[in-house]
Amino acid sequence: MMEKMIFGRYVPADSVIHKMDSRSKLIIIFLFVCIIFLANNAVTYALIGIYTFFMLGMSRIPVRFLYGGLKPVLWLVLFTLVLQLFFTKEGALLVSWGPIKIYEEGLRMGIFISLRFFFLILMTSLLTLTTTPIEITDGLETLLNPLKKVKFPVHEMALMMSISLRFIPTLMQETDKIMKAQIARGVEFASGPFKERIKAVIPLLIPLFVSSFKRAEELAIAMEARGYRGGEGRTKYRQLSWHLADSLQLVLLAMLTILLFLLRS
Amino acid sequence: MDISLQHIDYRYQANTPFERLAIEDVSIDIPSGTYMAIIGHTGSGKSTVLQHLNALLQPSKGIVKIGDREIKAQQKNKNLKHVRQKVGIVFQFPEHQLFEETVERDIIFGPLNFGVSEPVAKQRARQALKQVGLAEEILEKSPFDLSGGQMRRVAIAGVLAMEPDVIVLDEPTAGLDPRGRKEIMDMFYTLHKERNLSTILVTHSMEDAARYADQIVIMQQGKVVNQGTPEEIFSSPVELVKMGLDVPEVVRFQLKLEEKTGMKLGKIHLSIEELSAAVTEALSRGVRS
Numbered sequence: 001m002m003e004k005m006i007f008g009r010y011v012p013a014d015s016v017i018h019k020m021d022s023r024s025k026l027i028i029i030f031l032f033v034c035i036i037f038l039a040n041n042a043v044t045y046a047l048i049g050i051y052t053f054f055m056l057g058m059s060r061i062p063v064r065f066l067y068g069g070l071k072p073v074l075w076l077v078l079f080t081l082v083l084q085l086f087f088t089k090e091g092a093l094l095v096s097w098g099p100i101k102i103y104e105e106g107l108r109m110g111i112f113i114s115l116r117f118f119f120l121i122l123m124t125s126l127l128t129l130t131t132t133p134i135e136i137t138d139g140l141e142t143l144l145n146p147l148k149k150v151k152f153p154v155h156e157m158a159l160m161m162s163i164s165l166r167f168i169p170t171l172m173q174e175t176d177k178i179m180k181a182q183i184a185r186g187v188e189f190a191s192g193p194f195k196e197r198i199k200a201v202i203p204l205l206i207p208l209f210v211s212s213f214k215r216a217e218e219l220a221i222a223m224e225a226r227g228y229r230g231g232e233g234r235t236k237y238r239q240l241s242w243h244l245a246d247s248l249q250l251v252l253l254a255m256l257t258i259l260l261f262l263l264r265s
Numbered sequence: 266m267d268i269s270l271q272h273i274d275y276r277y278q279a280n281t282p283f284e285r286l287a288i289e290d291v292s293i294d295i296p297s298g299t300y301m302a303i304i305g306h307t308g309s310g311k312s313t314v315l316q317h318l319n320a321l322l323q324p325s326k327g328i329v330k331i332g333d334r335e336i337k338a339q340q341k342n343k344n345l346k347h348v349r350q351k352v353g354i355v356f357q358f359p360e361h362q363l364f365e366e367t368v369e370r371d372i373i374f375g376p377l378n379f380g381v382s383e384p385v386a387k388q389r390a391r392q393a394l395k396q397v398g399l400a401e402e403i404l405e406k407s408p409f410d411l412s413g414g415q416m417r418r419v420a421i422a423g424v425l426a427m428e429p430d431v432i433v434l435d436e437p438t439a440g441l442d443p444r445g446r447k448e449i450m451d452m453f454y455t456l457h458k459e460r461n462l463s464t465i466l467v468t469h470s471m472e473d474a475a476r477y478a479d480q481i482v483i484m485q486q487g488k489v490v491n492q493g494t495p496e497e498i499f500s501s502p503v504e505l506v507k508m509g510l511d512v513p514e515v516v517r518f519q520l521k522l523e524e525k526t527g528m529k530l531g532k533i534h535l536s537i538e539e540l541s542a543a544v545t546e547a548l549s550r551g552v553r554s
Binding site: 011013061062064065068174177178180181182183184185186187188191202203206207210211 | 280281282316319321343346349350353354356359361362363364374375377378379409423424427
């Protein structure tokens with residue numbers, strides 16, 4: 001039932017992107033999210049598109065899998081498009097069909113904003129698809145390390161993040177299991193009137209909450225039993241290593257940024 | 266109600282990099298009234314097979330027949346409620362499915378979903394509670410205040426109250442103490458006999474399979490590798506051991522005994538009583554001759 005979900009899921013493969021340092025990937029994603037707002041005409045959006053698909057190609061994630069997993073999100077993208085189409089009333093009138101009026105500016109904005117949305121989703125999924133949760137948190141922890149000076153709990157944040165990422169698949173399995181148990185007891189999650197379907201969520205959510213609390217308690221006890229006492233003086237088994245490829249990727253992104261600045265109108 | 270699986274395959278996460286063939290060309294016939302045990306290691310596909318028995322999973326290939334309903338691959342299957350009422354599943358650790366405020370409300374949840382009226386459902390709840398060996402006092406308690414063993418029994422009562430014709434059990438006694446195990450297994454056996462149910466038991470325990478089942482299916486790596494009566498299955502223990510599976514203690518004892526003393530006991534005996542009777546008989550014959 002939840003088999004197609006790809007968020008937070010790691011797909012192992014032997015690709016350039018997989019081998020990159022998680023710090024460089026995080027920096028790239030962060031900068032990408034910023035520079036995508038530089039695009040404001042067809043050429044610059046095309047550039048961003050080419051870059052996104054280039055990265056996707058290098059990651060060797062099967063396109064069919066990506067498509068299957070992102071399908072639900074595509075609806076959201078489409079929704080954004082429709083929203084912009086109908087509610088922007090600037091520029092020349094293109095279509096007038098009864099109460100529906102589509103303006104030039106609306107079409108332009110709609111296409112651009114949904115494209116931006118789409119590329120953002122692709123790039124951020126690429127991060128989680130090619131980087132293990134542990135790598136992401138390790139990278140984030142090192143990157144945020146300077147914040148320790150201002151008493152920001154970097155280690156705790158990183159730990160919290162890695163625990164939540166780690167338990168996504170576990171929770172999904174659990175959800176699937178409980179759903180099946182309740183379907184066997186006559187609950188219908190997928191059909192029936194809307195009101196009934198909302199009600200059907202209760203027999204799913206309560207057991208999930210109960211088991212999550214139990215799991216949290218067990219995990220805390222297990223950590224204490226193994227002598228966990230915060231990040232103080234903790235060393236790392238996995239060392240991050242920055243390679244030439246990471247620097248090259250940053251250079252590539254820098255070049256993209258320069259191009260965007262030059263070509264935007 | 267007869268159930269029959271005909272050459273079914275099941276693929277998890279088809280069309281993704283995680284695709285995995287969980288079961289392959291599995292054919293099992295479960296005529297009405299059979300007590301069938303499905304045995305295999307973790308990951309042998311037994312739980313996947315089990316989920317086909319009330320259409321929780323749709324086969325990737327092949328046909329599942331449940332009563333007069335046919336479930337085929339690549340076909341939309343709607344209105345499965347009837348099937349699900351007739352086939353009750355007790356999942357592994359069924360206590361995880363409890364959610365209501367009181368034990369009573371949780372037990373009648375299934376029956377109400379299948380359109381049973383509330384008074385009748387409450388009636389059934391009382392009966393089911395008695396069957397699983399719990400006192401009526403707990404009906405008004407919250408299921409989350411009970412002990413683990415009691416929660417398990419309440420969850421089982423929730424399935425029994427649906428009054429299914431077929432009961433599917435996925436390691437129903439995992440994590441229970443030996444006495445609780447025996448009580449629960451005996452309870453299912455009595456129910457099986459009294460109501461003339463079909464029972465399908467998925468288990469690791471050879472002892473349980475030998476004691477209760479009339480038919481045993483052995484699965485390995487997603488395939489059915491052996492199928493037959495307990496006598497047939499356990500008469501070739503070498504094969505079982507080769508598959509990394511155990512032979513019941515009684516059978517092991519008989520084989521050792523035959524090997525050490527040269528005594529011949531004819532067929533394989535599956536209970537201590539039967540075996541001791543056979544040994545006594547063989548010994549008295551031996552003395553006479």
